[in-house]
Amino acid sequence: KQEVTQIPAALSVPEGENLVLNCSFTDSAIYNLQWFRQDPGKGLTSLLLIQSSQREQTSGRLNASLDKSSGRSTLYIAASQPGDSATYLCAVSGGGADGLTFGKGTHLIIQP
Amino acid sequence: DADVTQTPRNRITKTGKRIMLECSQTKGHDRMYWYRQDPGLGLRLIYYSFDVKDINKGEISDGYSVSRQAQAKFSLSLESAIPNQTALYFCATSDSNGYNEQFFGPGTRLTVL
Numbered sequence: 406k407q408e409v410t411q412i413p414a415a416l417s418v419p420e421g422e423n424l425v426l427n428c429s430f431t432d433s434a435i436y437n438l439q440w441f442r443q444d445p446g447k448g449l450t451s452l453l454l455i456q457s458s459q460r461e462q463t464s465g466r467l468n469a470s471l472d473k474s475s476g477r478s479t480l481y482i483a484a485s486q487p488g489d490s491a492t493y494l495c496a497v498s499g500g501g502a503d504g505l506t507f508g509k510g511t512h513l514i515i516q517p
Numbered sequence: 518d519a520d521v522t523q524t525p526r527n528r529i530t531k532t533g534k535r536i537m538l539e540c541s542q543t544k545g546h547d548r549m550y551w552y553r554q555d556p557g558l559g560l561r562l563i564y565y566s567f568d569v570k571d572i573n574k575g576e577i578s579d580g581y582s583v584s585r586q587a588q589a590k591f592s593l594s595l596e597s598a599i600p601n602q603t604a605l606y607f608c609a610t611s612d613s614n615g616y617n618e619q620f621f622g623p624g625t626r627l628t629v630l
Contacts, residue, residue: 436616436617437616437618439618446626447624448623448624451618451620454618456616494559494560496560503573504552504562504565505562507561509557509559510559
C-alpha cells in the first residue's frame with residue numbers, strides 16, 4: 406500500500422526566505438505527483454503536477470522536483486510572502502486513472 | 518463561475534438519517550472522485566468513476582454509495598449516517614487526456630450528531 410509522508414508537519418519562517426517542503430512515498434511505481442495548496446476551510450488548489458518521466462516543474466516562485474527512484478519530491482518556494490501561508494499537500498497517483506494518495510500536509514506560516 | 522461545485526456546502530444531520538452530497542462540474546472531464554478529509558488522517562479516497570458506466574471503490578467505501586447521473590454529475594450518499602462520518606468531503610475531477618491532474622471542489626462540511 407502506498408504511503409506518503411510530508412516533513413515538516415509545520416513550518417514558520419520570516420517573509421522573504423526561500424524554503425523547501427519535503428514529500429516521500431514508499432512505492433516508486435507512480436504515474437504522477439501533484440502538489441496542492443489548501444487554505445483554512447477551503448478546497449484544494451493544484452499548484453504543480455510532475456509526470457513520472459519528469460524531474461521538475463516550475464510555476465512562478467514555485468519549483469517542484471521528483472526523484473522517483475528514491476521516492477522523494479521537494480517543493481521549493483522562493484522569496485516567501487505572507488500570502489503563501491497555507492497547508493501544502495503532496496499526493497501521488499499510482500496508475501493512469503485511479504485516485505490520489507495524500508500526505509498529511511505541511512502547515513506553513515510566513516511571518517510578515 | 519467555479520468549475521467544480523458541491524452542494525450543500527455545510528450540513529448538519531442526525532445519526533441514522535440518509536444524506537446525499539452532490540457534485541457538478543463544467544470542466545468536461547470524464548473522471549470524478551470523492552474524498553474525505555479528517556484532522557490528522559489527511560484525505561482518503563471513497564469512490565471514483567472513469568465514466569458514466571464505471572464506478573470503483575476507493576480505500577474507505579464502507580457506509581457510502583455513489584451515483585454517476587451524467588458525465589458532469591457525481592453524487593455521494595450516506596444511507597444511514599453515523600457520527601464518525603463527520604468530516605470534510607471533497608469532489609474532484611480529471612481528464613483522461615490530462616495526465617490525471619485532479620481539480621477539487623470547495624468541499625462540503627458534514628456534521629453527524
